Amino acid sequence: MIVGVxxxxxxxxxxxxxxxxxxxALAKAGLEVVVQSGAGVEAGYxxxxxxxxxxxILPDRAAVFSSADxxxxxxxxxxxxxxGKDDLPLFRRGQLLIGxxxxxxxxxxxQQIADKGVTAFSVEMMPRTTRAQSMDALSSMATICGYKAVxxxxxxxxxxxxxxxxxxxxxxxxxxxxxxxxxAGLQAISTARRLGAVASAYxxxxxxxxxxxxxxxxxxxxxxxxxxxxxxxxxxxxxxxxFYARQRELLxxxxxxxxxxxxxxxxxxxxxxxxxxxxxxxxxxxxxxxVDLAAERGGxxxxxxxxxxxxxxxxxxxxxINLASTVPYHASQMYARNITTxxxxxxxxxxxxxxxxDEIIRETMITRGGEIVNARVREFYxxxxxxxxxx
Numbered sequence: 001m002i003v004g005v006x007x008x009x010x011x012x013x014x015x016x017x018x019x020x021x022x023x024x025a026l027a028k029a030g031l032e033v034v035v036q037s038g039a040g041v042e043a044g045y046x047x048x049x050x051x052x053x054x055x056x057i058l059p060d061r062a063a064v065f066s067s068a069d070x071x072x073x074x075x076x077x078x079x080x081x082x083x084g085k086d087d088l089p090l091f092r093r094g095q096l097l098i099g100x101x102x103x104x105x106x107x108x109x110x111q112q113i114a115d116k117g118v119t120a121f122s123v124e125m126m127p128r129t130t131r132a133q134s135m136d137a138l139s140s141m142a143t144i145c146g147y148k149a150v151x152x153x154x155x156x157x158x159x160x161x162x163x164x165x166x167x168x169x170x171x172x173x174x175x176x177x178x179x180x181x182x183x184a185g186l187q188a189i190s191t192a193r194r195l196g197a198v199a200s201a202y203x204x205x206x207x208x209x210x211x212x213x214x215x216x217x218x219x220x221x222x223x224x225x226x227x228x229x230x231x232x233x234x235x236x237x238x239x240x241x242x243f244y245a246r247q248r249e250l251l252x253x254x255x256x257x258x259x260x261x262x263x264x265x266x267x268x269x270x271x272x273x274x275x276x277x278x279x280x281x282x283x284x285x286x287x288x289x290x291v292d293l294a295a296e297r298g299g300x301x302x303x304x305x306x307x308x309x310x311x312x313x314x315x316x317x318x319x320x321i322n323l324a325s326t327v328p329y330h331a332s333q334m335y336a337r338n339i340t341t342x343x344x345x346x347x348x349x350x351x352x353x354x355x356x357x358d359e360i361i362r363e364t365m366i367t368r369g370g371e372i373v374n375a376r377v378r379e380f381y382x383x384x385x386x387x388x389x390x391x
Contacts, residue, residue, distance in 0.1 A: 022336045073099035126364055
Protein backbone atom coordinates (compact mmCIF):
# COMPACT_ATOMS: atom_id res chain seq x y z
CA MET A 1 0.00 0.00 0.00
CA ILE A 2 1.05 3.57 -0.63
CA VAL A 3 0.88 6.36 1.97
CA GLY A 4 0.58 9.85 0.50
CA VAL A 5 1.71 13.08 2.17
CA UNK A 6 0.29 16.22 0.53
CA UNK A 7 1.55 19.68 1.42
CA UNK A 8 -0.62 21.31 4.09
CA UNK A 9 -2.89 23.88 2.47
CA UNK A 10 -4.28 25.75 5.48
CA UNK A 11 -2.92 29.35 5.37
CA UNK A 12 0.16 29.64 7.56
CA UNK A 13 0.31 25.90 8.35
CA UNK A 14 3.99 24.89 8.36
CA UNK A 15 3.81 21.34 9.71
CA UNK A 16 4.01 18.18 7.63
CA UNK A 17 2.29 14.88 8.44
CA UNK A 18 5.34 12.61 8.08
CA UNK A 19 9.04 13.38 8.51
CA UNK A 20 11.87 11.48 6.78
CA UNK A 21 12.95 9.65 9.95
CA UNK A 22 9.74 7.59 10.15
CA UNK A 23 9.82 6.28 6.58
CA UNK A 24 12.00 3.18 7.30
CA ALA A 25 9.50 2.05 9.98
CA LEU A 26 6.65 2.38 7.50
CA ALA A 27 8.62 0.49 4.84
CA LYS A 28 9.18 -2.31 7.33
CA ALA A 29 5.38 -2.50 7.74
CA GLY A 30 5.00 -2.90 3.98
CA LEU A 31 4.07 0.70 3.22
CA GLU A 32 5.53 2.89 0.50
CA VAL A 33 5.55 6.66 0.97
CA VAL A 34 4.97 9.37 -1.64
CA VAL A 35 5.36 13.04 -0.74
CA GLN A 36 4.26 16.14 -2.58
CA SER A 37 7.27 18.20 -3.59
CA GLY A 38 7.97 20.87 -0.96
CA ALA A 39 5.59 19.40 1.62
CA GLY A 40 8.20 19.40 4.37
CA VAL A 41 10.29 22.43 3.44
CA GLU A 42 8.70 24.92 5.86
CA ALA A 43 9.11 22.43 8.71
CA GLY A 44 12.81 22.00 7.93
CA TYR A 45 12.58 18.77 5.90
CA UNK A 46 13.69 19.18 2.24
CA UNK A 47 12.66 16.79 -0.52
CA UNK A 48 16.16 15.31 -0.60
CA UNK A 49 15.83 14.14 3.01
CA UNK A 50 12.70 12.14 2.10
CA UNK A 51 14.40 10.60 -0.94
CA UNK A 52 17.38 9.54 1.19
CA UNK A 53 15.03 7.59 3.45
CA UNK A 54 13.25 5.87 0.57
CA UNK A 55 10.24 8.08 -0.17
CA UNK A 56 9.21 9.13 -3.66
CA ILE A 57 8.61 12.78 -4.46
CA LEU A 58 5.60 13.60 -6.64
CA PRO A 59 5.17 16.95 -8.42
CA ASP A 60 1.75 18.03 -7.20
CA ARG A 61 -1.21 17.38 -4.89
CA ALA A 62 -3.32 15.58 -7.48
CA ALA A 63 -0.53 13.09 -8.14
CA VAL A 64 -0.29 12.26 -4.42
CA PHE A 65 -4.03 11.71 -4.05
CA SER A 66 -4.32 9.63 -7.22
CA SER A 67 -1.46 7.27 -6.30
CA ALA A 68 -1.96 6.86 -2.53
CA ASP A 69 -4.16 4.31 -0.78
CA UNK A 70 -3.81 6.20 2.50
CA UNK A 71 -3.66 10.00 2.77
CA UNK A 72 -2.10 11.43 5.93
CA UNK A 73 -2.49 15.11 6.74
CA UNK A 74 -2.17 17.39 9.74
CA UNK A 75 -5.29 19.48 9.05
CA UNK A 76 -7.81 17.60 6.93
CA UNK A 77 -11.05 19.05 5.62
CA UNK A 78 -13.03 19.74 8.77
CA UNK A 79 -10.16 21.19 10.78
CA UNK A 80 -9.15 23.11 7.64
CA UNK A 81 -12.26 25.15 6.98
CA UNK A 82 -10.56 27.53 4.54
CA UNK A 83 -9.00 25.39 1.80
CA GLY A 84 -9.80 21.86 2.94
CA LYS A 85 -12.87 21.50 0.74
CA ASP A 86 -10.63 21.69 -2.33
CA ASP A 87 -9.45 18.15 -1.52
CA LEU A 88 -12.91 16.58 -1.84
CA PRO A 89 -12.74 16.07 -5.64
CA LEU A 90 -9.35 14.37 -5.24
CA PHE A 91 -10.58 11.58 -2.95
CA ARG A 92 -11.67 8.21 -4.29
CA ARG A 93 -13.90 5.54 -2.80
CA GLY A 94 -12.11 3.20 -0.40
CA GLN A 95 -9.22 5.57 0.22
CA LEU A 96 -8.13 6.01 3.85
CA LEU A 97 -7.69 9.46 5.39
CA ILE A 98 -5.90 10.12 8.68
CA GLY A 99 -5.48 13.46 10.43
CA UNK A 100 -7.22 16.16 12.47
CA UNK A 101 -10.81 16.26 11.18
CA UNK A 102 -12.66 18.13 13.95
CA UNK A 103 -15.60 15.72 13.59
CA UNK A 104 -17.72 17.51 16.21
CA UNK A 105 -17.47 20.80 14.33
CA UNK A 106 -19.86 20.35 11.41
CA UNK A 107 -22.17 17.47 10.53
CA UNK A 108 -22.33 18.73 6.94
CA UNK A 109 -18.56 18.53 6.51
CA UNK A 110 -18.34 15.04 8.01
CA GLN A 111 -21.15 13.89 5.72
CA GLN A 112 -19.36 15.34 2.68
CA ILE A 113 -16.30 13.24 3.54
CA ALA A 114 -18.51 10.20 4.03
CA ASP A 115 -20.20 10.78 0.67
CA LYS A 116 -16.84 10.41 -1.06
CA GLY A 117 -16.62 6.84 0.23
CA VAL A 118 -13.49 7.65 2.23
CA THR A 119 -12.64 5.71 5.39
CA ALA A 120 -11.61 8.65 7.59
CA PHE A 121 -9.83 8.51 10.94
CA SER A 122 -9.81 11.49 13.29
CA VAL A 123 -6.68 11.56 15.46
CA GLU A 124 -8.31 13.85 18.04
CA MET A 125 -10.71 11.03 18.86
CA MET A 126 -7.87 8.73 19.96
CA PRO A 127 -8.77 6.99 23.27
CA ARG A 128 -6.84 8.24 26.27
CA THR A 129 -5.57 4.82 27.28
CA THR A 130 -2.10 3.47 27.97
CA ARG A 131 -2.24 1.40 24.78
CA ALA A 132 -3.04 4.43 22.65
CA GLN A 133 -0.75 6.92 24.38
CA SER A 134 1.96 6.80 21.72
CA MET A 135 -0.69 7.61 19.06
CA ASP A 136 -2.21 10.58 20.91
CA ALA A 137 -1.50 13.45 18.51
CA LEU A 138 -3.86 15.80 20.32
CA SER A 139 -1.75 15.59 23.47
CA SER A 140 1.46 16.00 21.46
CA MET A 141 0.25 19.24 19.89
CA ALA A 142 -1.23 20.48 23.18
CA THR A 143 2.20 20.04 24.79
CA ILE A 144 3.70 22.41 22.23
CA CYS A 145 0.86 24.91 22.64
CA GLY A 146 1.34 25.05 26.41
CA TYR A 147 5.07 25.60 26.00
CA LYS A 148 4.68 28.28 23.36
CA ALA A 149 1.96 30.11 25.30
CA VAL A 150 4.39 30.80 28.14
CA UNK A 151 7.08 32.05 25.75
CA UNK A 152 4.57 34.41 24.15
CA UNK A 153 3.51 35.64 27.59
CA UNK A 154 7.11 36.18 28.68
CA UNK A 155 7.85 38.10 25.49
CA UNK A 156 4.74 40.27 25.82
CA UNK A 157 4.81 40.95 29.57
CA UNK A 158 6.42 44.12 30.92
CA UNK A 159 7.86 42.14 33.83
CA UNK A 160 10.68 39.60 33.98
CA UNK A 161 9.68 36.04 34.87
CA UNK A 162 12.53 34.93 37.20
CA UNK A 163 13.55 36.31 40.54
CA UNK A 164 16.87 38.14 40.16
CA UNK A 165 19.21 39.51 42.76
CA UNK A 166 21.22 42.30 41.19
CA UNK A 167 23.29 45.31 42.20
CA UNK A 168 20.16 47.31 41.51
CA UNK A 169 18.15 45.26 43.98
CA UNK A 170 16.06 42.10 43.98
CA UNK A 171 13.42 41.53 41.33
CA UNK A 172 10.47 39.44 42.46
CA UNK A 173 9.31 36.60 40.17
CA UNK A 174 6.29 36.96 37.92
CA UNK A 175 3.06 35.25 38.94
CA UNK A 176 1.57 33.00 36.27
CA UNK A 177 -1.93 31.62 36.70
CA UNK A 178 -3.08 28.76 34.47
CA UNK A 179 -6.80 27.99 34.13
CA UNK A 180 -7.34 24.49 32.80
CA UNK A 181 -4.72 21.93 33.82
CA UNK A 182 -4.96 19.55 30.90
CA UNK A 183 -1.96 18.65 28.75
CA ALA A 184 -1.45 22.22 27.50
CA GLY A 185 -2.00 23.71 30.94
CA LEU A 186 0.42 21.35 32.64
CA GLN A 187 3.10 22.10 30.06
CA ALA A 188 2.48 25.81 30.61
CA ILE A 189 3.02 25.35 34.36
CA SER A 190 6.21 23.40 33.77
CA THR A 191 7.58 25.96 31.32
CA ALA A 192 6.68 28.93 33.53
CA ARG A 193 8.47 27.27 36.42
CA ARG A 194 11.56 26.63 34.29
CA LEU A 195 11.62 30.33 33.41
CA GLY A 196 11.55 31.17 37.11
CA ALA A 197 7.96 32.32 37.55
CA VAL A 198 5.69 31.39 40.43
CA ALA A 199 3.00 29.21 38.89
CA SER A 200 -0.47 28.37 40.13
CA ALA A 201 -3.38 26.67 38.44
CA TYR A 202 -7.06 25.89 38.68
CA UNK A 203 -9.08 23.08 37.15
CA UNK A 204 -12.56 21.89 38.01
CA UNK A 205 -11.37 18.26 37.79
CA UNK A 206 -10.20 17.11 41.25
CA UNK A 207 -7.62 14.77 39.71
CA UNK A 208 -5.71 17.78 38.34
CA UNK A 209 -4.58 18.89 41.80
CA UNK A 210 -1.95 16.19 42.19
CA UNK A 211 -0.67 16.76 38.64
CA UNK A 212 -0.25 20.51 39.22
CA UNK A 213 1.52 19.99 42.52
CA UNK A 214 3.85 17.39 41.01
CA UNK A 215 5.19 20.14 38.72
CA UNK A 216 5.80 22.51 41.61
CA UNK A 217 2.69 24.58 40.95
CA UNK A 218 0.17 25.73 43.54
CA UNK A 219 -3.33 24.40 43.02
CA UNK A 220 -6.07 26.96 43.57
CA UNK A 221 -9.05 25.35 45.26
CA UNK A 222 -12.48 26.92 45.04
CA UNK A 223 -15.42 26.10 47.33
CA UNK A 224 -17.58 24.88 44.42
CA UNK A 225 -17.97 21.43 42.98
CA UNK A 226 -18.59 20.58 39.35
CA UNK A 227 -21.10 17.91 38.41
CA UNK A 228 -19.40 15.02 36.60
CA UNK A 229 -16.31 17.19 36.12
CA UNK A 230 -14.73 14.94 33.49
CA UNK A 231 -15.89 12.46 30.89
CA UNK A 232 -14.68 8.92 30.32
CA UNK A 233 -11.80 10.21 28.18
CA UNK A 234 -10.51 12.52 30.93
CA UNK A 235 -11.72 15.77 29.37
CA UNK A 236 -13.64 18.42 31.28
CA UNK A 237 -17.39 18.44 30.78
CA UNK A 238 -19.66 21.41 30.13
CA UNK A 239 -21.35 22.88 33.21
CA UNK A 240 -24.42 25.10 33.56
CA UNK A 241 -24.10 28.88 33.55
CA UNK A 242 -24.67 29.17 37.32
CA PHE A 243 -21.52 27.12 37.89
CA TYR A 244 -19.46 29.31 35.57
CA ALA A 245 -20.85 32.48 37.16
CA ARG A 246 -19.81 31.29 40.62
CA GLN A 247 -16.46 30.15 39.23
CA ARG A 248 -15.77 33.58 37.73
CA GLU A 249 -16.70 35.27 40.99
CA LEU A 250 -14.23 33.16 42.94
CA LEU A 251 -11.45 33.46 40.35
CA UNK A 252 -11.62 37.27 40.20
CA UNK A 253 -9.16 37.81 43.04
CA UNK A 254 -6.65 35.26 41.77
CA UNK A 255 -6.71 36.71 38.25
CA UNK A 256 -6.26 40.25 39.61
CA UNK A 257 -3.16 39.18 41.53
CA UNK A 258 -1.57 37.52 38.49
CA UNK A 259 0.89 39.06 36.06
CA UNK A 260 0.04 36.45 33.45
CA UNK A 261 -3.08 34.33 32.97
CA UNK A 262 -3.03 31.42 30.54
CA UNK A 263 -6.41 29.87 29.81
CA UNK A 264 -6.71 26.38 28.37
CA UNK A 265 -10.24 25.25 29.23
CA UNK A 266 -11.75 23.51 26.20
CA UNK A 267 -14.86 21.32 26.05
CA UNK A 268 -14.77 18.99 23.00
CA UNK A 269 -17.46 19.94 20.51
CA UNK A 270 -18.64 22.92 22.59
CA UNK A 271 -17.98 26.64 22.68
CA UNK A 272 -15.28 27.44 25.21
CA UNK A 273 -16.63 28.65 28.58
CA UNK A 274 -15.99 32.29 29.44
CA UNK A 275 -13.84 32.25 32.58
CA UNK A 276 -12.35 35.76 32.49
CA UNK A 277 -14.83 38.59 32.02
CA UNK A 278 -14.14 42.16 30.90
CA UNK A 279 -14.48 43.30 34.52
CA UNK A 280 -11.87 40.76 35.60
CA UNK A 281 -9.50 42.05 32.92
CA UNK A 282 -10.11 45.57 34.18
CA UNK A 283 -9.01 44.43 37.65
CA UNK A 284 -5.59 43.23 36.43
CA UNK A 285 -2.51 45.46 36.68
CA UNK A 286 -1.58 47.40 33.55
CA UNK A 287 1.01 45.47 31.55
CA UNK A 288 -0.44 42.09 32.49
CA UNK A 289 -0.94 39.43 29.83
CA UNK A 290 -3.65 36.87 29.02
CA VAL A 291 -2.84 34.11 26.54
CA ASP A 292 -6.09 32.41 25.54
CA LEU A 293 -5.44 28.92 24.18
CA ALA A 294 -9.17 28.43 23.67
CA ALA A 295 -9.39 31.36 21.23
CA GLU A 296 -10.31 29.18 18.26
CA ARG A 297 -13.47 27.98 20.03
CA GLY A 298 -14.69 31.33 21.25
CA GLY A 299 -12.11 31.97 23.96
CA UNK A 300 -12.03 31.68 27.74
CA UNK A 301 -11.68 35.45 28.00
CA UNK A 302 -14.66 37.62 27.09
CA UNK A 303 -12.40 40.10 25.23
CA UNK A 304 -10.40 37.57 23.19
CA UNK A 305 -10.30 38.09 19.44
CA UNK A 306 -9.34 34.95 17.53
CA UNK A 307 -6.00 35.27 15.80
CA UNK A 308 -5.29 38.74 17.22
CA UNK A 309 -3.54 40.42 20.13
CA UNK A 310 -5.59 43.24 21.60
CA UNK A 311 -4.96 45.58 24.51
CA UNK A 312 -7.87 46.34 26.84
CA UNK A 313 -7.55 48.26 30.13
CA UNK A 314 -3.77 48.06 29.66
CA UNK A 315 -3.83 44.24 29.52
CA UNK A 316 -2.57 42.39 26.42
CA UNK A 317 -4.96 39.61 25.40
CA UNK A 318 -3.39 37.14 22.99
CA UNK A 319 -5.86 35.09 20.93
CA UNK A 320 -3.22 33.17 18.99
CA ILE A 321 -4.34 30.03 17.13
CA ASN A 322 -2.48 27.07 15.64
CA LEU A 323 0.49 27.59 17.95
CA ALA A 324 1.93 24.14 17.22
CA SER A 325 2.56 25.30 13.65
CA THR A 326 4.93 28.00 14.97
CA VAL A 327 7.35 25.25 16.05
CA PRO A 328 6.98 23.13 12.89
CA TYR A 329 10.17 21.07 13.07
CA HIS A 330 9.46 19.34 16.37
CA ALA A 331 5.68 19.53 16.02
CA SER A 332 5.97 17.60 12.74
CA GLN A 333 8.38 15.14 14.34
CA MET A 334 5.99 14.43 17.21
CA TYR A 335 2.95 14.22 14.96
CA ALA A 336 4.73 11.92 12.51
CA ARG A 337 5.64 9.52 15.32
CA ASN A 338 2.01 9.44 16.48
CA ILE A 339 0.77 8.77 12.94
CA THR A 340 3.45 6.17 12.24
CA THR A 341 2.58 4.28 15.41
CA UNK A 342 -1.09 4.36 14.42
CA UNK A 343 -0.33 3.16 10.89
CA UNK A 344 1.93 0.32 11.97
CA UNK A 345 -0.69 -0.67 14.55
CA UNK A 346 -3.42 -0.72 11.91
CA UNK A 347 -1.53 -2.18 8.92
CA UNK A 348 -0.49 -5.82 9.01
CA UNK A 349 1.36 -7.46 6.13
CA UNK A 350 0.82 -4.37 4.02
CA UNK A 351 -2.97 -4.24 4.48
CA UNK A 352 -5.14 -2.25 6.92
CA UNK A 353 -6.92 -4.39 9.51
CA UNK A 354 -10.06 -2.47 10.41
CA UNK A 355 -11.30 -4.51 13.34
CA UNK A 356 -14.27 -2.64 14.80
CA UNK A 357 -13.95 -4.60 18.03
CA ASP A 358 -10.67 -2.78 18.62
CA GLU A 359 -11.28 0.36 20.68
CA ILE A 360 -8.55 2.36 18.91
CA ILE A 361 -9.96 1.65 15.46
CA ARG A 362 -13.58 2.00 16.54
CA GLU A 363 -13.15 5.31 18.36
CA THR A 364 -11.05 7.02 15.68
CA MET A 365 -12.93 5.85 12.59
CA ILE A 366 -15.43 8.53 11.59
CA THR A 367 -16.64 7.50 8.13
CA ARG A 368 -16.71 4.26 6.16
CA GLY A 369 -18.64 2.95 3.17
CA GLY A 370 -20.45 6.23 2.61
CA GLU A 371 -21.71 6.56 6.19
CA ILE A 372 -20.77 8.31 9.41
CA VAL A 373 -19.97 5.27 11.55
CA ASN A 374 -18.58 6.76 14.75
CA ALA A 375 -21.06 6.24 17.61
CA ARG A 376 -19.95 9.33 19.54
CA VAL A 377 -20.23 11.56 16.46
CA ARG A 378 -23.66 10.18 15.58
CA GLU A 379 -24.87 10.76 19.15
CA PHE A 380 -23.47 14.31 19.13
CA TYR A 381 -25.42 15.15 15.98
CA UNK A 382 -28.49 13.28 17.26
CA UNK A 383 -28.31 10.73 14.45
CA UNK A 384 -29.83 7.27 14.96
CA UNK A 385 -27.43 4.61 16.17
CA UNK A 386 -26.06 2.13 13.64
CA UNK A 387 -26.29 -1.60 14.10
CA UNK A 388 -23.05 -2.99 15.64
CA UNK A 389 -20.45 -3.90 13.02
CA UNK A 390 -19.00 -7.37 12.97
CA UNK A 391 -15.52 -6.24 12.05
